[in-house]
Amino acid sequence: MQLTLRHFPARIAELGFTAQLPADWISHELPSEEVDFSDPTLCVPLAIVAAPHAAIVFASAARPAYDDGTLHDWASYLLDHNRLQPSAIGPGEIAGVPALVGEAAQDSELGPIVVRFAFLEDGGRLINLTLSAPELFADTVRAAWFAMLQSFTLETPKGSRFTPNQANVEPPAPTAIMTSAELAAIALSDDASSLDPEHPINLRLRDNGAGLVPRVASVDLEGKSARVAAGALVGIVRLPLGWHVIDDGRRTLVFDAPGRIQVSLNLREHLGATPSALARQLLQQYLDQQPDLPTVEHTISGIAGAGVRGIIVGNGDNRETLDQFFFVRDLGRDAHYLVARVSATADDLTRALDLAGDIVATFETPASTL
Secondary structure, three states: OOEEEEEEOOOOOOOOEEEEEEOOOEEOOOOOOOOOOOOOOOOEEEEEEEOOOOOOEEEEEEEEOOOOOOHHHHHHHHHHHOOOEEEEEEEEEEOOEEEEEEEEEEOOOOOOEEEEEEEEEEOOEEEEEEEEEEHHHHHHHHHHHHHHHHHOEEOOOOOOOOOOOOHHHOOOOOOOOOOHHHHHHOOOOOOOHHHOOOOHHHHHHHHOOOOEOOEEEEEEOOOOEEEEEEOOOOEEEEEEOOOEEEEOOOOEEEEOOOOOOEEEEEEEEOOOOOHHHHHHHHHHHHHHHOOOOOEEEEEEOOEEEEEEEEEEEOOHHHOEEEEEEEEEEOOOOOOEEEEEEEEEOHHHHHHHHHHHHHHHHHOEOOHHHO
């Protein structure tokens, strides 16, 4: 993808700018319009540039900065108004001033759209930059997005009211660890019966040689959670009540009774690969069979993650579509990483990833805790 530095003249408030964008993307002419900023959600387009053969759009818009609050407050307000729930958001720097940069998903007639966004304030002007792309193409334009952010320059810079070290500019860092309330919300029971070795599901799995229920280390009935001693992992796993767990000495499997969500955990030899590299390697088995599968990567709480969407498994009446995601955490053990493989349908994926992320992030080691 060939990038070129492009100039966009000011439409309002001396907000002309230059930025690197793909050379063949088409800049759309914007109509003149009367502006009434009494609507606190109104932002005026500065530029709209679209890819020629796909629904990929770069847009820039602006409005007067609000009188009070932080950059994070303003960004959250406008994102919420546009029904965008960020999956990641964090501090950055654009055009020499503090910024917030993030990513969100949005439903559309074309399917899921990935919206990358940035907000900055300069001289009382609140500027919003976005790059929207169908989920299938989102990774292919990732480099173009960051090139645009790095090259974005205002024609008339005036300076920001915020400074990089102002804590109220930066949102809390995203974390894989759920709060007690969040963990209780995905509990499937008010008691620990799913962890009873004599539970019918656990008995059937034991009789079939699938494994045994690990020893329960503690139960928090009020918080609807429990901790179990996973022998295969040599450590303690936290999970919400109502979920089942079995351990066969090689892996620890956490699952719901209908089997819609499965989180398989094991210690995997990494052979010198980084957690991110190992997560990507684990996807290859699926891409070898279905090369066109969309992939997703991210790192949260120091845990590497990578996944594929829409794997077709089974045949005939047993055919189904699943998403597979891997979390990889470096426990500080010499040769092995903790790996969680998450299997779920698209409808269950968010809950599955929340569960698996918390399990991996809160995993307790070393063996002395057993």
